[in-house]
Amino acid sequence: MTAPAIDAPDRALYRITEAMRLLSLSRTVIYEQIRAGRLRTVRQGRTRLVPATAITAYVDLLQHEAMEGGTR
Known part of the structure; x- marks a missing residue:
């Protein structure tokens, strides 16, 4: 039996406080x-x-910037 995913993105929209977390x-x-x-x-x-x-x-976007070695 597999464990349930933690914080799986099962919602379409998040409040700012949730996005912060x-x-x-x-x-x-x-x-x-x-x-x-x-x-x-x-x-x-x-x-x-x-x-x-x-x-x-x-x-x-953050991953892409990290691979390029810098930010915008």
Whole structure:
């Protein structure tokens, strides 16, 4: 019997606080990345949400930058 996956991305949208935990980043850094266009968000009413696909894309961006040996 296999153990269940921990923190499996089973949701489409995450609150900012959840994205902070998933990415291990502070609130300030999250909002800096949003303002810089590096982390996409959507709005539902007054709530800003981070799509799971945006989290994956951000991690991919970081990995790509690490392989290139620098940042933008």
